[in-house]
Amino acid sequence: MNTSFAWRTALSLVISSSFLMTSCKKEDVAPSGPTSNGEVNNWVLENMKNYYFWNDKLPAKPDTSLTPDQFFLSLLYDRANTANADRDRFSWIQASADELKASLSGQSKTTGIEYNLYYRDQTRTNVVASIIYVLPGSPAAKAGIKRGDIISKVNGEALTGTNYQTMLAGSSDTYTYGFATVSNGALTDNAQTKQVTAVVFQEDPVLLDTTYTIGGKTIGYVIYNQFIPGLYKAGSSSLDNTYDLKLDNIFVKFKQKGVNELVLDLRYNRGGYVSSSTNLASLIGKNIDASKVYYTQKWNSIVTAQNDKQRGVGWNTQNFLVKAANIGANLSRVFVLTTGSTASASELVINGLRPFMTVTTIGTTTVGKNVGSITISDETGRIKWGIQPITFKSANAQGFTDYAGGFTPSVEVKEPSYAMKAFGDVTEPMLSEAIFQISGTRTVRRAASTDVTQPILGSSLDGKAGGGNMFFTDKLSNVQH
Structure with missing residues (x-):
């Protein structure tokens, strides 16, 4: 086979060789020479015909002369129609399948900072x-950079609306x-500078865990920033x-300390492997066991027919796991x-x-993001591109799937744009509100006058795999949401 996939263990699909053959031409020996746009695009198209959730809505005559990235975008269902909440906002392609797989597992070249971008003033220049x-x-942590710091210059040059992407x-x-x-509320440059060098870095998704008695x-309290089961090793299939x-x-x-209230901080968690989502939910859920449905999936007719035949009823259902560390009995x-950075596998937990x-x-x-995807790459290595197409829609045990507009907060709290409090500080606005909802004790005044909240220009999280909107799957090990 010249196509390989990323499927999560709990959702692994039995796909026969004959089924995979429909998605690609088998080559016993990969021919030499560079691949053309047409060859890459035909490989992309055949896989999209078989696995794409909206495969019945692919263009009748796609233009295979386009560059692979533009060709892939041209295939996506109703992508530009912002009036359609159910359009495909989430499928993506990457020039390096190896880098795609690494980034989905929290490994990337980085200085170690994540940031939101804002215009400095009303002129919308800087x-x-x-x-x-x-x-x-990370290098940034070692340099003493911390949450709440504000970068205004890079290499001595002020950030502007036209240069910030190339500078950062x-x-x-x-x-x-x-x-x-x-x-x-006013920003003033200071003389401080810090130099950092980006390195290939494996992110630990657990940023903080602690307990409070109030x-x-x-x-x-736990901050969890990406659903990653474990360490990524290049060349490994899992x-x-x-x-x-x-x-x-x-x-x-938490169980040993008698935790009876839980605050799960997913504010920056764009998603990840659904197996890790299942693991987390199974540590929290009340009155759950392996007979209770965590979520179900709906795939296209080709994948559905194949798996109905080979696996029978229930292949697309994920039940909770039995976890000795589950604290649901106390919750x-x-x-x-x-x-607005909480997506996919995070929403799956909710x-x-x-x-x-x-x-x-x-x-x-x-x-x-109520849909998920699989990673598809060419196992011969001839085609270097990797694609992450949406392949299924998820629903909970009650069949609810209609959250394409996102989950509106039960209690609205906006993070300040600047001067953010350290994580774990009980006066940090979002944690403080959770503590108030739990205990009735207000640790800080809401909407303090020193807070500055303004429209966000963008975020470094947008540059993470898939724009961070992840919910996916890995061959015998990895489904993503």
Whole structure:
């Protein structure tokens, strides 16, 4: 076969050789020479015909002379129609399948900072990057950069609306950042600079875990930024379970400490492997067991017919797991912190738990990604591109799937644009609100006058795999949402 896939273990599909043959021409020996746009595009098209969720809506005569990235976009269902919430906003293609697989597993070349971008003033000329978090152990962390810092210059040049993309993600791996401070809502440059060099870095998705005892409640708090089961190793067909085990151990501690309220911080979590979503939900759910449905999937007619025949009823249903560290018996509800960067596998947790317990969301409206994808690459290595097409739609145990518009927060709290509090600080606005909802104790005044909130220009999270809107699958190991 010259096509390989990424499918998650719990959702692995039995696809016969004859079925895969319909998606690609078999080559016993990969021919030499570079691939043409036409060859790549024909490979893309055949796979889209077989696995794309909207394969019945592909263009009748697609233009295979386009570059592969433009050709792929031309295939996507109703992509430009913003009035259609169910259009395909999420499928993507990447020039390097190897880099695609690595990024889906939290590995990328980075300085270790993630940031939101804002215009500096009403003239909409200059731009600043407000640091939302720094990866522990990364070059930026070692340089002393932290959440709440504000980058106004790179290599001595002020960020503007026309240069910020090339300045923040240029061809050089070394950056000298200049900073600004905020006072009474105004930004002022300072003399401080810090130099960092990007490296290939494996992100640990658990940014923080801790507990609080407030108002007679024992509150567990965990920040989880990407659904990654474990470490990525180039050339491996699967990941280990390092990070799933880390979450298990966190919940073991929560159980030992008698946690009876939970705050799950998914504000920057764009999604990831649904196996890790299943693992997390199974640590939280109340009155769940292996007979209870976490979610179901709807695929296109070709995949459905093949798996109905080979696997029978239930192949597209994922039940909860039995987890010794589950704390659901001590919970009646869970609080989830959300923003416009909360997507996919994060929304799957919210939707999947709601039939079993109260899920209170705090923050702003989520992305609205109720669909998932698979990673497709050419296993001969001749075609270097990788594609991540949407292949299924998910629903919870009650059949609810209609959240393409995102989940509106139960309690709206907007993060300030600048001067953000450290994670875990009980006066940090979103965590503070969760504590108030749990205990009735207000740790900080809402909407403090020093907070600055303005429209976001963009985010570094948009540059993560698939724009961060992930919900996917890996051969015998990885489905993504």
